[in-house]
Amino acid sequence: MAKKYIDVMDTTFRDGFQSVFGGRVLMEDFFPAVEAAKDAGITHFEFGGGARFQSLFFYLQENAFEMMDKFREIVGPDANLQTLARGINTVMLDTGSRELVDLHAKMFAKHGTTTIRNFDALNDVQNLEYSAECIKKYGLNHEVVVTLMDLPPGCEGAHDVPFYEKTLRQILDSGVPHDSICFKDASGTSSPQKVYETIQMARKLVGNDTHIRLHTHETAGVSVACYLAALEAGADGIDLAASPVSGGTSQPDILTMLHAVKGKNYDLGGLDIEKVLKYQEVLTDCLGDYFMPPEATQVSPLIPFSPMPGGALTANTQMMRDNGTLDKFPEVIKAMREVVEKGGYGTSVTPVSQFYWQQAYANVMFGPWKQIAPGYGKMVLGYFGKTPVEPDAEIVALAAEKLKMEPTSENPLDIADRDEKKKISVWKQRLEMEGLEASEENIFIAAACDEKGIAFLKGDSPLNVRKNETTQGENSMANATGNYTVVVDGQKFNVSIAEGDADIQVTPASNNSSDVSSSVSTSGEATDVPATVNGNVWKILVNEGEKVEKDQKIMILEAMKMEIDINAPVAGTISKITVGANEAVDEGQTLAIIG
Numbered sequence: 001m002a003k004k005y006i007d008v009m010d011t012t013f014r015d016g017f018q019s020v021f022g023g024r025v026l027m028e029d030f031f032p033a034v035e036a037a038k039d040a041g042i043t044h045f046e047f048g049g050g051a052r053f054q055s056l057f058f059y060l061q062e063n064a065f066e067m068m069d070k071f072r073e074i075v076g077p078d079a080n081l082q083t084l085a086r087g088i089n090t091v092m093l094d095t096g097s098r099e100l101v102d103l104h105a106k107m108f109a110k111h112g113t114t115t116i117r118n119f120d121a122l123n124d125v126q127n128l129e130y131s132a133e134c135i136k137k138y139g140l141n142h143e144v145v146v147t148l149m150d151l152p153p154g155c156e157g158a159h160d161v162p163f164y165e166k167t168l169r170q171i172l173d174s175g176v177p178h179d180s181i182c183f184k185d186a187s188g189t190s191s192p193q194k195v196y197e198t199i200q201m202a203r204k205l206v207g208n209d210t211h212i213r214l215h216t217h218e219t220a221g222v223s224v225a226c227y228l229a230a231l232e233a234g235a236d237g238i239d240l241a242a243s244p245v246s247g248g249t250s251q252p253d254i255l256t257m258l259h260a261v262k263g264k265n266y267d268l269g270g271l272d273i274e275k276v277l278k279y280q281e282v283l284t285d286c287l288g289d290y291f292m293p294p295e296a297t298q299v300s301p302l303i304p305f306s307p308m309p310g311g312a313l314t315a316n317t318q319m320m321r322d323n324g325t326l327d328k329f330p331e332v333i334k335a336m337r338e339v340v341e342k343g344g345y346g347t348s349v350t351p352v353s354q355f356y357w358q359q360a361y362a363n364v365m366f367g368p369w370k371q372i373a374p375g376y377g378k379m380v381l382g383y384f385g386k387t388p389v390e391p392d393a394e395i396v397a398l399a400a401e402k403l404k405m406e407p408t409s410e411n412p413l414d415i416a417d418r419d420e421k422k423k424i425s426v427w428k429q430r431l432e433m434e435g436l437e438a439s440e441e442n443i444f445i446a447a448a449c450d451e452k453g454i455a456f457l458k459g460d461s462p463l464n465v466r467k468n469e470t471t472q473g474e475n476s477m478a479n480a481t482g483n484y485t486v487v488v489d490g491q492k493f494n495v496s497i498a499e500g501d502a503d504i505q506v507t508p509a510s511n512n513s514s515d516v517s518s519s520v521s522t523s524g525e526a527t528d529v530p531a532t533v534n535g536n537v538w539k540i541l542v543n544e545g546e547k548v549e550k551d552q553k554i555m556i557l558e559a560m561k562m563e564i565d566i567n568a569p570v571a572g573t574i575s576k577i578t579v580g581a582n583e584a585v586d587e588g589q590t591l592a593i594i595g
Contacts, residue, residue: 001204001265002267002440003265003266003267003451004266004267005232005267005269005270006235006236006237006238006264006266006267006268006269007044007211007213007236007237007238007241007269008042008044008144008237008238008239008254008257008268008269008271009044009045009046009080009082009213009237009238009239009240010037010042010044010045010046010240010241010242010254010395011046011215011239011240011241011251012033012037012045012046012178012241012245012246012283013030013033013034013046013047013071013243013248014045014046014047014048014049014050014052014083014084015050015084015239015241015250015251016242016245016246016250016251017030017052017057017245018050018051018052018312018315019217019245019249019250019251019294019296019313020244020245020248020292020293020314021058021245021290021293021296021314021466022051022055022059022249022314022318023051023055023056023315024055024059024060024464024466025287025290025465025466026060026062026465027062027067027070027071029286029287029289029290030165030283030286030576031070031071031277032286033242033282033283033287034071034074034075035074035282035569036278036279036282036283036452037189037242037283038074038076038079038274038374039275039278039279040276040277040278041269041270041271041272042269042271042273042279043075043078043079043080043269044079044080044082044269044313045071045079045080045082045085046084046117046239047068047077047081047082047083047112048064048067048068048071048081048083048108049083049084049085049091049108049111049113049116049117050083050084050086050091050350051059051315052064053091053349053426053448054091054092054093054448054449054452055444057449057452057456057465058452058456058461059447059461059463060464060465061456061460061461061462061463063441063445063446064454064522065073065107065110065111065441065445068081068108068111068112068135069111069112070113070115071112071381071543072112072379072413073348076432078082079086079114079286080111080112080115080141081112081114081115081118082114082115082117082143083108083109083113083115083116083117084116084117084119085104085116085117085118085119085135086119086120086121086129086130086266086350086351087118087119087120087121087127087131087259088101088119088120088127088130088412088413088416089351089384090104090131091104091173091448092353092448093350094353094356094416094445095376095383095384095413095415095416095422096414096416096447097413097416097417097419097422098130098413098416098417099360099423100416100422100424100444100447100448100457101131101413101439102134102137102226103384103443103444103447104134104444105131105134105135105137105231105259106134106136106138106440106594107440107441107444108138108140109138109139109140109157113140114140114141114181115140115142115143115179116140116141116142116143117139117143117182117184117215117401118131118132118135118142118143118144118145118386119144119145119146119147119182119184119203119349119352120145120147121147121346121347121349121350121352121353121384122344122346122347122379122384122386122387122388123146123147123163123167123346123347123388124384124385124386125167125170125171125174125176126385126386126411127384127385127412128144128171128174128176129174130413132144132176132190133177133178136177136352136361139332140181140591141180141284141323142177142178142179143178143179143180143181143182144171144176144178144180144181144182145181145182145183145184146167146168146171146181146182146183146184147165147184147185147186147347147349148164148183148184148185148190148192148195148198148216148309148347149186149187149189149347149348149349150184150189150190150194151188151250151341151345151476152304152305152306152307152337152341153304153305155340155341155345156344157388157389157592158388158389159196159343159345159347159388160194161194161201162200163388164198164201164202165201165205166181166210168201168202168205168206168262169205169258170183170435172205172206172238177406179211180210180212180213180587181206181209181210181211181213181365182212182213182214182215182283183195183199183202183212183213183214183215183230184216184349185214185215185216185217185220185226186215186217186301186347186348186349186350186353187217187306187307187308187349187353188216188217188218188220188221188222188223188226188303189218189220189303189307189349190216190222191226192222192225192226192228192229193217193229195214195216195226195230196229196230196233197228197233198233199212199214199229199230199233199234199235199502200233200234200418203233203234203439205317205352207213208234208510211236212234212235212236212237213235213236213237213238213239214227214230214235214238214239214316215238215251216237216239217249217250217251218246218247218248218249218252218253218299219248219249219299219300219303219308219313220299220300220301220303220304220422221299221301222298223251223252224256224257224260227252227257227260228260228351230260231261231264234380234419236237238255238257238268239251240252240253240257240268241253241254242254242256242276242280242283242527242529243280243284244280244284244287245287246284247297248295248296248297248298248299249295249296249298249313249314249575250296254268254271254276254280254432255273255276255277255280258271258273258276258418261333265317268369270339270584273348277401280331284519286591287350289467289495290465290466290467290468291466291468292318293314293318294536295313295314295317296313296314302330302333302334305334305337305356306335306336306337306338306355306360307333307336307347307353308333308336308342308356308357316357317329322534323533323534323535324534324586325365325534326531328361328364328365331364332357332360332364333360335360335361335363335368336356336357336360337358338363338368338544339359339360339363339372339376340345340356340389341392342380342392343356343359343376343379343380343387343391343392343395344380344387344389344391344470345388345389346379346387346390350381351375352379352382352384354375355373355376355379356388357378358373358375358376359372359373359376361373362548363442365532365533366532369395369398371565372398372399374403374592376385376534377399377402377403377405378399378401378403378405379391379398380395380396380550380577381396381399381400381403381405381408382407382408382409382410383408383415383438384412384413384457385412386409398485403559409511421450422447423448424447427443427446427447428443430446430454431443431454431505432445433546434457434458436454436457438459442457446455454554464568482540491532524594525572525595526575526594526595527569527570527593527594528568528578528590528592528593529554529555529568529586529590529591529592529593529594530589530590530591531557531563531566531585531586531587531589531590531591532557532586532587533556533557534584534585534586535558535564535585536557536558536583536584536585537556537557537558537579537582537583537591538557538558538581538582539555539556539579539581539587540554540577540579540580540581541553541554541555541556542554542555542577542592543574543577544574544575544577545575546573546574546575547570547571547572547574548568548572548574548594549571550568550569550570550571551566551567552567552568552570553565553566554566554567554568554574554592555591555592557585566591569594570594571594572593572594572595573594573595574592574595575593575594575595576592576593576595577591577592578590578591578592578593579591581593
């Protein structure tokens with residue numbers, strides 16, 4: 001009897017990179033490994049979307065559409081190239097308008113995509129309907145998703161087999177067009193028995209002709225057992241990665257899984273161990289210079305208590321390294337348990353996982369529920385759709401008070417369609433104002449990445465790649481050339497650095513305020529307004545000479561992908577603003593002085 005053929009998707013170049021390096025891997029560094037994977041007989045790749053879309057523009061000075069085109073050239077026309085989309089969020093962290101959701105599918109079809117895996121973190125089927133229509137409209141395969149995780153111990157009300165059956169029945173009853181079904185566990189916390197029962201339930205519902213697959217992570221240490229359970233229950237496909245970006249926070253290793261099915265009646269993609277071994281040797285060489293975060297290689301027994309996706313875990317710990325708060329990581333993980341329970345049990349996968357993380361981080365840094373992270377607050381208020389269970393009533397009331405927004409049950413797409421910043425015409429006008437080409441690709445880049453997208457298109461985005469010995473990018477001065485800003489005796493200067501005997505120009509730096517210093521001394525009745533965390537100045541809401549009331553919001557910082565309000569500690573007049581927009585600041589640094 002012939003072995004059952006199991007489709008293997010290689011997640012190395014999307015989820016693998018995201019789970020280990022926060023998505024920050026340059027395409028010219030990894031393209032030789034893509035060629036090696038092709039030579040090894042791999043024909044199904046996850047090659048873009050998800051966080052690997054924005055990260056290229058934010059950190060790598062690379063165009064994701066160009067990367068996708070080159071990837072397709074390497075693997076040829078017949079490979080199944082798959083991307084990840086977040087329903088009506090597509091590859092953004094916020095809800096897109098209908099025209100942006102449509103543009104996402106159009107652009108990804110244009111740039112080499114075969115299949116889009118499409119999920120909603122709340123398992124709100126309404127959020128999958130329109131995005132599915134757009135995906136099929138442009139001739140792509142649609143892989144509809146039910147998102148999984150285990151609830152923290154002692155919690156109940158969702159994320160059991162009956163909940164997943166209810167979700168799958170809603171998908172089928174709604175008529176969402178799909179070519180395959182994926183059960184996606186981004187945190188890797190589902191138990192093998194639950195996986196077995198869930199896949200078995202799905203097979204009975206959809207019959208034998210529908211392709212069913214499981215996606216999980218090794219973060220909690222049970223991924224191989226879950227894949228074996230899924231295969232025994234009738235799954236047709238699984239997702240694997242190649243060393244050194246396998247295991248730990250990523251997917252199980254291809255070679256490990258080939259070993260795990262020895263003696264069983266499964267043929268994993270027709271893959272040959274020796275050819276895969278050669279591919280992994282090439283990949284290891286390609287990534288040899290990259291800094292490997294130690295937490296990316298570890299299995300964490302804490303994850304089932306506080307489900308944190310592998311793809312988000314390392315991105316967050318890397319940001320904590322940058323912000324000097326990595327020592328708070330265990331506290332944040334523990335704080336997530338309460339945040340998940342009170343938030344309504346949305347699945348811990350982007351963007352909800354980031355909302356959980358931001359709220360847990362805020363609870364640790366500023367005190368429990370002293371601040372409401374905007375994404376978390378909007379989620380419990382209903383602006384992203386319906387959560388699996390009702391969020392905690394006190395947290396909903398607190399979110400409404402802090403964000404000055406009322407709870408809603410309105411379709412998130414209708415809300416997004418009214419938002420001027422989510423209109424194609426607005427972004428087209430902005431590109432024209434900046435002297436940039438208003439192509440459909442550029443419009444989507446700007447809409448998906450906001451000001452960071454505009455900065456990329458203008459050639460102003462940073463390069464921030466973490467490699468061993470020296471970090472390429474904004475934190476490295478080794479062998480650096482270019483324009484920099486320095487502070488000398490409280491005065492800011494623009495400094496040009498170049499090799500050889502170049503003519504160096506040093507000029508006072510322009511700023512929204514007068515002379516800037518990193519530490520300001522005060523006397524008399526003057527009061528310093530300090531930064532509460534390391535971060536970047538996102539918005540300055542007041543001007544020098546303006547009168548403010550105590551607790552009035554005067555500035556917003558961006559830290560850990562969340563907005564941090566800076567309030568006036570006393571009433572008075574803003575005598576000095578000591579920072580500029582987009583400037584990096586340290587915890588305790590004076591942002592303004594109230595006289």
